[in-house]
Amino acid sequence: MVKITDVAKRAGVSASTVSYALSGKRPISEETRLRVEAAIRELGYRPHAGARALASxxxxxLALVVPLRAGMHVPVVMQFAVSVVTTARKHDHDVLLLTQEEGDEGLRRVADTALVDALIVMDVQLDDPRLPLLRSLERPSVMIGFxxxxxxxxxxDLDFRAAGEVCVDHLARLGHRVVALVGSPPEVYVRRTAFAQRVVQGFTAAADRSGLASTVHPCETGPGAARRVAERLLREQPALTGVVVHNEPVLEPLIDAFExxxxxxxGDLSVTAICPDELAESVRVPVTSVxxxxxxxxxxxxxxLMRRLGGDDVPEATLLPPRLTERASTAPRDA
Amino acid sequence: MVKITDVAKRAGVSASTVSYALSGKRPISEETRLRVEAAIRELGYRPHAGARALASxxxxxLALVVPLRAGMHVPVVMQFAVSVVTTARKHDHDVLLLTQEEGDEGLRRVADTALVDALIVMDVQLDDPRLPLLRSLERPSVMIGFxxxxxxxxxxDLDFRAAGEVCVDHLARLGHRVVALVGSPPEVYVRRTAFAQRVVQGFTAAADRSGLASTVHPCETGPGAARRVAERLLREQPALTGVVVHNEPVLEPLIDAFExxxxxxxGDLSVTAICPDELAESVRVPVTSVxxxxxxxxxxxxxxLMRRLGGDDVPEATLLPPRLTERASTAPRDA
DNA sequence: GCGTGACGTCGAAGCGCTTCGACGGGCGAA
DNA sequence: TTCGCCCGTCGAAGCGCTTCGACGTCACGC
Incomplete structure (x- = not known):
């Protein structure tokens, strides 16, 4: 194994100079730096991660805690994880993968052993049991969700409340007067997962505000469940013309069921969804979606996290505004 | 931060004794060990990961390289990742997440900096460009795929060749004489991804062996593609009665299209698939599947990996035998 | 009764890196 | 010309842990 002293020897400088040349924390003359860089290249030097962590x-x-519970849409989780890894790499960090399963103990372990500098936690519940721990940890963390x-x-997180509102407002503007929300599976609400609740709030508030009749229907995944919800909607709300879907796997089967x-x-029913754009685009009838x-x-x-690690202050809450894209699945009521 | 010397002081022993009590690498008297454990608990001691890595x-x-290329079925990747993390934890290891995108350089980096002890690489191609690197690395690695x-x-990996054979054999045993394979998207074959190729080999070999007429059809994902493949199959092979599907997202749409x-x-067409059991079970007509x-x-x-890290020898190749579960989608030809 | 091990413990020497204080030399200001 | 300062570099001191060799003690066999 080639170490920093080998590089130093070859470049004719001291080890600390090599370190400073690498980190840039002290000025190093152009000439020396080039010699150091050459030595590094020639020897194929790689600093030892453990030694670095110990000394500095x-x-x-970064730790990333991913959920694996029922009702989570897997591609979304995956896409998120990939984006975390990619972004972390841009900041010269790596990502340690933890599962929800490990719970508090896992978070405490990686934080207390200094395995990680900071944590990202997904799938936050309204009354998440990990909150006290995260508050007490000496390392910064970011939660996905509120x-x-x-x-x-x-x-x-995405502003799910606003997302629910935007969908309803869109339907209202098109002249729809009776709307329904087809939501996530019941267990997601039982767990009081934050984002699902907020969609309901936004949906209901916007409907009330615009004087629309509205109902909310949690929905299991799978075509059978979709079919049953569709039948139930038509039975209970014959005047229904607008539907908001917040349940990825059910979106396509639900549209099938309606047809x-x-x-x-x-023509008879306008459908909007809160889901990844790729999904909305890939349905047979491309779906207007947030x-x-x-x-x-x-x-x-x-x-x-990077800014917090750098000692900067960051806002406690970041709500991403919803962005609605009109596609083929919504139309004016009288069209 | 509480360190090993603090624990040692409190337990009235030396630091090395604490270390040995923790690792069990030298005999420690019951009594001393209990005192050390008590001290650890009372102080909330956690060994510093970096220091440990440096000294030992x-x-x-472990590094886990996940693919994110087109044509991969995301839930499978995710399930795999979760199982890796869970198992690694049982062996007191953590998992660092890398994306395919980082390529050779990423593998080399985490290996050479001693960030990880070993690597797991998914989505291996027949002529995978990472092979020379993995061979030259001083750290053990395991590849998912051949x-x-x-x-x-x-x-x-699963023995995909045998999986293809098992599907055909099952259809042949039911009396089917004309079969087709609906495979992964074309780009998966173009990349020469190992498992897709092997399914084709097994499928074709088994069909030839049993004297069945057979064709192979790569297939894009999405309902449109499924529909087109279904139409094409019926047009080109009117006598077709058996279909093997090796393409998760297309399975359900394809059955819809046939109907x-x-x-x-x-009744008219028996369908078998190579896919996760959950998917096979969740289709409207539960699918006989490997x-x-x-x-x-x-x-x-x-x-x-653990055995290799422990210095044991392991077999170079591990092929998991296919397991076919009969469900509702296959029936004797004359039924 | 003494040599021989095994057992249980200790101290010291690193593991490879970062960082702090120090120091020599050059330069601008007085 | 001299003082002070900044630039660029060096040496040394750790960071917290593991591991090696050594040492005292006790039990056992002859």
């Missing part, structure tokens, strides 16, 4: 008390590793009490924590029940989309910007959230989350 | 030249971290030349490398074209499954045992592969991959 910085591991340059607990009810976010004081002292850095959080970021099989004799309703054309968007994008789920997982990549952007991941990127911003890492950047928030 | 073991980081207790390149054409696996000499000197540890590989593990819309007037073919009942399994399971994709991602969790098991992940677990075994980690265990292979």
């Amino acid at each position: 008390s910085k591991s340059n590793v 607990p009810s009490d976010a004081a002292g924590l850095t959080c970021i 099989q029940l004799g309703l054309r989309v968007p 994008a789920l910007p997982s990549a952007e959230v991941g990127e911003r989350a890492v950047e928030l | 030249s073991k980081s207790n971290v 390149p054409s030349d696996a000499a000197g490398l540890t590989c593990i 819309q074209l007037g073919l009942r499954v399994p 399971a994709l045992p991602s969790a098991e592969v992940g677990e075994r991959a980690v265990e292979l």
Whole structure:
């Protein structure tokens, strides 16, 4: 193994000079720096991560806690993880993968052993049990999602409340008067997962504000469940003309079910969704949707952490405004 | 920060004794060990990961390289990753997440800086460009999938060739004489991804062996593509009664398309798939399938690495035998 | 009764890097 | 010309842990 002293010897300087040439924390003359760089290249030198972490008390590793519970849409989680890794690398950091399963103990372990410098936590619940721990940890963390009490924590997410509102407003503007929300599976609400609740709030508030009749229907995944919800909607709300879907796997089967029940989309029924753009685009009838910007959230989350690691202050709450893209699945009511 | 000397002081022993009590690498009297453990608990001591890595030249971290290219089925990747993390934790290791994107340089970096002790590489191609690097690395690695030349490398995967054979054999046993394989998107073959190729080989070999007429059709994802493939199959092979699907996202749309074209499954057409069990079970007509045992592969991959890190020899190739589960989508030809 | 091990513990020497204080030389200001 | 300062570099002191060799003690066998 080639070490920093080997490089120093070859470049004819001291080890500390090599270190400073690498980190840039002290001025080094152009000439020396070039000699050092050449030596590094010639010897294929790589600083030892552990030694670095020990001496500098910085591991340059971020922890990412991913959820694996029922009702989470996997591609979104994956896309998010990839975006975190990619962004972390831009800042010269790596990412350690933790599962929800490990719980508090896992977070405490990687933080206390100085394995990681900071943490990113996904799938936050309103009353998340990890909050006290995260508050007490001496390392910065960013949560994806908003607990009810976010004081002292850095959080970021799509503004799901606004997303629910935007969907309703869009339908209202098109003249729809009776709307329904097809939501996530029941267990997601039971767990009080923050984002699902907020969509409901936004949806209901916007409907009330515009004087629309509205109902909310949690929905299991799978075509069977989609079919049942569709039938139930038509039975209970015969005047229904606008639907908001916040449940990725059910979106396509639901539209299928409506059409099989004799309703054309968007002729008889306008459908909007809160889901990743790729999904909205790939449905047979491209769906007007509010994008789920997982990549952007991941990127911003890492950047928030980097700023905190750099000692900067960051806003506690970052709410990304919803962006609605009109596609083929919505139309004026009288069209 | 509480360190090992603090623990030592409190327990009235030397630091090395604490270390040995923790690692068990030298005998420690019951009594002393209990005192040390008490001190650790009382002080909330956690060994510093970097210091440990430096002193022992073991980081207790594994690198996992995940693919993010088109045509990969995301839930499978995710399930695999989770199983790797879970198993690694059982062996007191953590997992560093790398993306394919980082390429050779990423692998070399984490290996050479001693950030990780070993590597797991997914989505191996027949002529994978990373092979020379992996061979030259001083750290053990396990590949998920088989390149054409696996000499000197540890590989593990489902036996995809046998999986293709098992599907055909099942159809042949049911009396089907004309079969088709609906495969992964074309780019997967162009990249010469190992597992896709092997399914084709097994499928074709088994069909030839049993004297079945057979064709192979790469297929894009999405309902449109499924529909087009279905139409094409019926046009080109009117006598077709058996289909093998090796393309997760297309499975359900394809069955829909067949039924819309007037073919009942399994009445007119028997369908078998190579896909995760959950998917096969969740289709409207539960599909007879060969399971994709991602969790098991992940677990075994980690265990292979652990044995290699422990200095044991392991077999270069581990092929998991296919396991076919009969469900509702296949029936005798004359039924 | 003494040599021989095994057992249990200690001290010291690193592991490879960062960082702090110091120091010599050059230069601008007085 | 001299003082002071900044630039560029060096040496030494750790960072917190593991591991090696050594040492005292005790039990056992002859």
